[in-house]
Amino acid sequence: MGAHHPERPQRISAIEDQLIAAGLESALTRFAAPLATDEQLARAHPLEYVQAIRRAAPRAGTVHLDPDTAMNPHTLNAALRAAGAAVMGVDLVLSGKFSSSFAAVRPPGHHACRARPMGFCIFNNVAVAARHALHQHGLERVAIIDFDVHHGNGTEDIFEGDEHVVMASIFQHPFYPYSGTDNPASNMFNVPLAAGAGSKELKNAVNEVWLPALEGFKPELVIFSAGFDAHTEDDMAMLRFTDADYAWVTAEVKDIAERHSRGRMVSMLEGGYALSALGRSAVQHIKVLAA
């Protein structure tokens, strides 16, 4: 994204470092993500949009898609692999080979709307995952859980009114992208949190809004938009989650997944910009997924 941009390559190494430090390496099986195909992307975005992104990719230098979102000569490949990881995660989990997957990918995806890149995001990775599960594997009900500090406006744009998908989210509000509170669709369970909110407010939101919604929906697969920028050490926003909150929220959702989804969970990295907190929190999340 350019020098001094918070969405930087070191985010992935920070997660890798903490996985090693936690001794989790031996519990994980690693895969290199394939490139998503136009057919897979076009389940979440119009094909014209996918083609426009391919055309926008520069041979040299940087092009800006919006003030926050840039492409260099490697970005298209990374974005195609991030979406490809979504497809692969779904395939690995729905084949029964693994009960859960975590994709340590950049760029993130949840601000990418049907036909608009936004907020560091180019393709909506969780949307590609959900539509792959529905169309390729024939599932009827997929839940998307988004605990990134920013509202997943792109995911809402793609799925509002879609009877096969429920989205449960928390986010700081009022805050970028300033959406999620005005007339959300009936399949959206959005809980805006005020600046300064922390563990207590997260627990209330999950217990009072998310869990009843998920219990009623009985998802066959749970997909996480796993952003870690609501951490108290993350200066991107002003929520105060701790490392342990990420273990807690993952465990609560896992309980739903075990009862309704045969434990099947696919997780995609979204935000998280304080490198140490990102690595530690992602490990808390992955530990519960892998347990």
Ligand SMILES: [Zn+2]
């Ligand atoms: Zn975010």
